[in-house]
Amino acid sequence: MESYKCDHCGKEWTRENRRGQKPLYCGVPCRKRAHRARDRALIHAARAAGLDAPRVNVAGGR
Numbered sequence: 291m292e293s294y295k296c297d298h299c300g301k302e303w304t305r306e307n308r309r310g311q312k313p314l315y316c317g318v319p320c321r322k323r324a325h326r327a328r329d330r331a332l333i334h335a336a337r338a339a340g341l342d343a344p345r346v347n348v349a350g351g352r
């Protein structure tokens with residue numbers, strides 16, 4: 291049994307059988323939101339540095 295904490299919403303949960311890599315997020319929605327937020331942060335940092343925005347898809351949709 292191992293406990294995890296979601297990197298996005300902070301939700302904690304435990305899992306009996308751990309295989310593969312340790313999950314960072316409690317679910318797919320949190321993972322997607324976290325990645326999107328990270329992409330936004332990258333673009334923001336690039337703009338602040340006077341660079342073109344990196345090519346990442348933050349347009350929403352899918």
Ligand SMILES: [Zn+2]
Nearest residue numbers: 296299316320
């Ligand atoms: Zn979460």
